[in-house]
Amino acid sequence: MTPVKRDILIGLVLVAAACALPFLLPGRYIVTQATLFFVWAVVVVQWNLVLGVGGIFSLAQMALFATGAYATAMMGFYWKVPMLAAIPLAGVVAVAIGMLIGLACLRLRGPYVALLTLAIAQVMYVLIVNDTACFTSTGGCMPLFGGVRGIGQFGDLGFRALMPKSWHVAHYFVALGLLVVAVAMSIVIIRGPLGLAFRALRDNPGYAVSRGISRFKYQLWIFAVSAFLTGIAGGFYAVQFRVVGPTVFSFQLLLFLIAMIVVGGLGTIWGPLLGAAVLMLADEGMKELSDYRNIGLGLLLVLFIILQPGGLVRLFSRKPKPAADAKTG
Amino acid sequence: MDVFIQIVASGLTLGAMYAVATVGLSLVYGSLNMLNMAHGAILTLGGYLCYAGIQHLGLHPALALAGAAALCAVVGLLIYLGAALPLLRAEGFETNIFIATIGIGSILENLMLKGFGPYPIPQPLAVPGHVVLGNVHVPLQNLFILGVAVVLMAAVAFVLERTRTGRAIRATSMNREAAQLMGVRVGRVYAQVLAVSGALAAVSGVMISSIATLSPVMGGDPMLKAFIVCVVAGLGNVYGAVVAAIVLGLLEAATQYILGVRWSFATLLLIVILVLIWRPYGLFGRTQVVRL
Amino acid sequence: MAEPVLAIHDVAAGYDGRRVLDGVDLVVPAGRLTAIIGPNGHGKSTLLKAISGLVRVSAGSIALHGTRIDGLRPDQIVERGVIQVPQGDLLFPGMTVLDNLLMGAYRQDAARDAGARLDMVFTLLPKLKERRHQIAGTLSGGERRMCGIGRGLMAGDGLLMLDEPSLGLAPIVIDQIYEVIFDLCAAGRTILLVEENAQRITERADSIHLLDNGRFVWSGIGAELMARPEIIEAYLGA
Incomplete structure (x- = not known):
């Protein structure tokens, strides 16, 4: 196909x-x-x-x-x-x-x-x-x-x-x-x-x-x-x-939308869509937490970009992660 | 003449605050190509910590200021360890760290909203009194800000130019690989630069809140202006940034007087756009040769 | 035989999953001039970068005076006395010549007697003394190379690795540069030299190694190399 x-x-x-x-x-x-x-x-x-x-x-x-x-x-x-x-x-x-x-x-x-x-x-x-x-x-x-x-x-x-x-x-x-x-x-x-x-x-x-x-x-x-x-x-x-x-x-809205793209997968066809769905659901889930909602959103964004930089769609594709090189520390 | 004194006095104060806010950003960008979007939140945090130190802990104002700077340096260090260090190991660092620090900034801002409430509060660190120049009353607070800024800038310049550590920072920003070949531990340079940047942000946050008020979102506007200063000077150019900050402060004071507060920011931005179209790497920026 | 300064065994390295070096063995004895020659783009610079820790070694081992250094950070490797003068100089363009040289003495024990070393470098490369307050980015090509080598010398004793010191220079300037390098050899310095132009070093190098396609294909001394015109023909196109 x-x-x-x-x-x-x-x-x-x-x-x-x-x-x-x-x-x-x-x-x-x-x-x-x-x-x-x-x-x-x-x-x-x-x-x-x-x-x-x-x-x-x-x-x-x-x-x-x-x-x-x-x-x-x-x-x-x-x-x-x-x-x-x-x-x-x-x-x-x-x-x-x-x-x-x-x-x-x-x-x-x-x-x-x-x-x-x-x-x-x-x-x-x-x-x-x-x-x-x-x-x-x-x-x-x-x-x-x-x-x-x-x-x-x-x-x-x-x-x-x-x-x-x-x-x-x-x-x-x-x-x-x-x-x-x-x-x-x-x-x-x-x-x-x-x-x-x-x-x-x-x-x-x-x-x-x-x-x-x-x-x-x-x-x-x-x-x-x-x-x-x-x-x-x-x-x-x-x-x-x-x-x-x-x-x-509002900056919060901008953050919300950027998070959708990042969580889903930047540059892919289905990533942003998936990210939008996930974040709308997460936002819905965090409604109860009212004040902590934005903190949760920020955390989600940071964790994703650090731990899963390719976004969720990478989990579905078989491409290997790029190898890390260039030491710093 | 009095108008002129007025504009110069408030313009220099604004410029001094912007310079302190900008130098850290510029150092961080120069050393590790990182646009720290959490800078505004750190700046706000500095303001609140100083307030809390004086108001709740009853500290001497100087001690509260130093404490705020130290704690914000720790925050900078944590951003290095928690976000920059892991992201440096993967591809696309520049984009990823930009987005990550947007998230970190948002977390900090909302934590402050939670801790200190949404209502503006005055900064207790204030120097009463004023001096008279011509017919203009210049508050001592403004002179105090100017003085602190000059001392800080001189200290930063001394460290950068005259010490082994400062030379390593400059070397890293000019050529990361060559600096490593000289034996510079670049990871340590990054950590140092982010810590210094955090401390400077805290001081500028205290300054800015002392002539305006403290609120959880107060950092956004100075951060944007600090970025504008960096862009105009050329990202990573520390001395250019100081000059550009002072020019921007004077310009802002002048446009505020001539056109009113409403139009001053738009006018500034228009100038920035024109500068960028004229010189895409900033006024003092090096034209980087794009290697194909 | 005394223990070599540097012993490389079966090293593989590369970028982004692309292997540039594969199965590389090399021994650098103390007080000698060891030269690596070979066509462009076959891993000479990558080998030096791997030794300096800028490129990760994916297999094999690199030992300095018998202690492994592969896997260490670049700064730790420099601290142990492996000094590289990189290809194209990589000066700090916004700094003065003097600041560039002082950066060379960034190592802990080099920083201690930076003053004495500076005098030594200025004696060896008097041009740098004249130019010491000039911004490095404005130097001529030859002066830049001298500044790069001078910066390497500021780091003090240890293994000195030079990556194509003649690259892009006029013949007369190349002669000057090599004069300095041979002086260092005569003084007993251990040098690992990467050079594309084999003729330059055949007479002076203590051993020559030909790197092709990521591995060494021939080793020997200069006279042997000159006796094998087919090698020169095939690999170096002379």
Whole structure:
């Protein structure tokens, strides 16, 4: 069986299981949490393309997610754009911002990229939170980006009016659809020419460059591609919760998502998905511990990166661990 | 003229605090290519430990400060033993340690949240009084911070330039393998550097909280600024970082005065992005030759 | 026969699971110049790195004065008196020449009489004295090599390993460098020399070992090597 065929088979089984879930466990809480899981899974699957496949140490993924969410909310709030049009448009806006960030990072090396992207996200957060000037006063004073309180009342996908009892199931399937597209894209990229180009750039940069593989071009591509679905996921997040606030920039959330990728397995197709599932479940399990939840999350991340650096998927693959050399001590 | 004095006085204080916060980061990156994302949490911990020493144990402020620095040095050492040492044995150290220290920082931050509560508290280590320059009242606290920073920077420079240990640290950051061939035990250098970095972070945490307040998340902002300073100076360039920190402090004070607090951080960042596009390895950074 | 300074027995070593050395045996006697020759990329530098502990030895043993040193940390091996002047110098580019030399005397017992050693190095390599306050990264190729060798000499007595000291230098500078090396030999220093250019050392080396494809394929003295043109032809392309 070729890797692609195997991936498709795994995907079909998972989709079938996911389709059955709302009928087997129809509780509203479970379905809503599963929907949230799909959203985060879309984000980490796309982030993994930049981080694991492209080898670009970008921490701007949540900023792109926020861009999608804010763009959706603002189009709906200020211009009454219907959500079905606003969400894809928000994806395009995220691509534009993603390209800009990608351009700024192009000539930088690993750690510089991480710091620059982190700082960009922080600036967006600070600008939104510190903005207190009234932009509009319909229904009370509201800054352009909604300030600390965020933006609400921008409409939704229409399922709430259509089926007031079970709109959450409809949203569940919309999110599942998004995830299927995201994973399909990830398979195409990792197994396809773009993934090959990045592998070539990583394994033998001299040869790759001499064969006309341009790092700049491919870096921009992967930034753009992964920004699109991340932005759309942000837009969906907005309609799911009907409010967008600066909490999407929170460092705890960033940590949560990075942990998903690391625990699952960086650079692999199924790792981020697996990691997202494991961490959502672990988070659920630690709910009782309330205050210690974030400590547990941090511990999980640290332990995994030190003891199982290849992530959980490495347990399923037969590849030997790279041998340790170069003594220090 | 008074405005000028005002900006220089507060800018130098800010710059001095950033310099103390940055030097440790820069040393650590220079020696072992490690971006320590737990630095902000260690800085906060230093502030709280000093507070606890004075408030709960009734220690003399100087003793509390020294104790906080010593305990944070131990934390730095533990990060080396618990995270950096095992990760150095595997591939992808730079990425792995970055992510691991994000986790460690988060653990520390949440432990402090648990131990000291979410509400801001004042730092008891304060020097009352002020001096008058022109028509400007400059608090003695600011001068005290400046003085401590100058002493610390001079001490770091002396150790790096004039001692056997310091020479080994510099050698390791320039060429790890060559340093090993000279007989330098690089593992010990890493441990020393992380401990020193922890102690310096603690002192800067006490300084920063003494003119603002103590809260579990207070470390994030200075850490980001310290990283910006490192990036502008070129990662691992210790002396460049001190210069860049002071320039950044002055710039921040000036933009705060001219554009207001809201825009100052965004303006700083814009400058940083422009610097990086102009010189991708920082202002004083060595252009590393990429070997193919 | 007196106990050799260095005895290597059946050593295998490599990087990331790729074996570069396999079944290497070598004896370095005291007070002699031992030379390793051979084509590029066949493990000469790897062998020196394995001796210094920078590359892990996966099989076999390396003994210094009868005590095993394989498995020790690089700093412990240097502390026991195995000094390497690495290929391409690997100076500390941001330090002055003087600081580079002082780093050479980092070893515990070398640090104690660093002053006397500095005088010795400056006598042997007077150019370094002129340049002592210059930043090492700005030296010329030949000066850099001298600084590298001087830094090795600062480490004091013991086994001196030189990795391709003539690499990338102009012929006249190579002559100067070898003059220094032969002076050291004459003074009774134990030297292990890696050299690609066999002609340079045939007359002076006490023994020559040809390393090919990760193992020694021929050993002898210079005159024997010169009498076997086919070896020179096949391995060294001269």
